[in-house]
Amino acid sequence: MSRPSSPAIRTLIGPGRYVQGAGALGRLGEHLRPLGSAPLVVADDVVWGFAGHEVEASLRAAGLPARREGFGGVPSAREVDRLVGVVRQAGADVLVALGGGSTIDAVKAAGFLAGTRWATVPTVASTDAPTSALAVIYTDAGEFEEYRFFPRNPDLVLVDTQLIVSAPAHFLAAGVGDALATWLEARATVASGSATMAGGLPTQAAAALARLSWDVLWDNALPALDAVRDHLVTPAVEKVVEANTLLSGVGFESGGLAAAHAVHNGLTAVPQTHGLAHGQKVNIGSITQLVLEGAPTSEIRDFVEFTTRVGLPTTLTEVGLRPSDTEELARVAAAATVPAETIHSMPFAVSAADVAAALASIEGFSRRVRAEAGLPEPVPFTGRH
Structure with a gap:
């Protein structure tokens, strides 16, 4: 699962080019042209329905063919292999992921196997997958299977913030959940001296980006979500999109993962959580990590209150589980x-019993914090957003 590393080496990796702003999709062809002459865009039918016309126009304006392949919905080994066959049959030299984190991970894995370059064009800011040199592969049923690592990051990451604000606000909220974990996990990895996903020890730059992502989100997430609900691009939106995508992406990969994402991966092992967004499960992982650390009660309370206001789950109830679900x-x-x-990057040993106890403990604590803050009671998750 982990990339080979040397305990004496510090490593920082990132995408070849990062482009962000309202209307950026119209410049996709301009930025793809230096990468190849035969792009293939991978997008599901929903995404292609609202973004395909502009993608085609941008590619044709740059003198590039506008070819598109559908996406099967889950970045499984079967779907990745299918896409590799399509790429080879089409003779594509640049694979472009247009969509969310699942499409992006499948494209990165397929691009590597097919020997092409790859670019990511996220249509939601819900994960930090667009910038990284790894993909999370799931079974066809949606359970975590493995991390796959690649020798390079995407050649291009292009984020059109006008597209981002056209999507429902819960996508941006999920990205906040994913990105908030970045600093919690990076500081744990730095403390333990563990290797990161980049294949070395954390760099000061990556830790600083992880902390910057945290600070930006605490200052801007709530006004950005208000703006997205009105489909407005504001400075707060631009900051949060960058924090969710670039700062968190470089921060997690070269700063380190720890308990929060390991708990996310564990949550995929039970069917009750299927249907939740990545960042929603990660938020439960972040609270669990804080409990495992024995963090100050005030820190956990602030985190629960803030992420509840963001719209993220802070109780087991909201991810389809109960403290009594011991099995x-x-x-x-x-x-x-x-x-x-990655839980073994924590600066102390963590057992399965520790994790189970920490998970069971958050229900009562979070409910009390929410009641004291006048926040709504948890709504049980039943398999649909």
């Missing part, structure tokens, strides 16, 4: 603590 929590904890998991 399911044990399964989550076991998956989160397998030998190769």
Whole structure:
């Protein structure tokens, strides 16, 4: 699962070019042209329905063919292999992911196997997948299977913030959940001296970007979400999109992952959580990590209150579980603590029993914090957003 590393080497990696702003999609062809002459865009039918026309126009204006392939919905080994076959048959030399994190991970994995360059064009700011040199591969049923690592990051990451604000606000909220974990996990990795996903020790630059992502989100997430609900691009939106995508992307990859994402991976092992966004499950992982750390009560309370206001789950109820689900929590904890998991980057040993206890404990604490803050009671998750 982990990239080979040297304990004496510090490493920072990132995308070849990052482009962000309202209307950026219209310049896709301009930025793809230096990368190749035969692009293939991968997008599902929904995404292609609202973005395909502009993509085609931009590619044709740059003298590039406008070819598109559909996406199957889950970045599984089967879907990746299917896309590799399509790429080779089409003779594509640049693979472009247009969509969310699942499409992006599948394209990165397929581009590597097919020997092409690859670019990512996220249509939501819901994960930090667009910038990284790794993909999360799931089973066809949606359970975490493995991380796949690649020798380079995307050649291009292009983010049109006008597209981002056209999507429902819960996508941006999920990205906030994913990005907030970046600093919590980076500081744990720095403290333990563990290797990162980039293949070395954390750099000061990556840790600083992780902390910057955290600070930007605490200052801007709530006004940005208000703006997105009105489909407006504001300075707060631009800051949050950059924090969710670039700052968190470089910050997690070269700063380190720890318990929060391991708990996310564990949560995918129980069917009750299927249908939740990546960042929603990560937020439960972040709270679990804070509990495992024995963080000050005030810090955990502030995190629960803030992320509840963002619209993220802060109780087991909201991810389809209960503290009394001992069998399911044990399964989550076991998956989160397998030998190769990132939870072992914590600066202390963590057992499956520790994780199960921490998970069970957050329900009562979070409910009390929410009640004291006058926030709504948790709504049970039933498999649909």
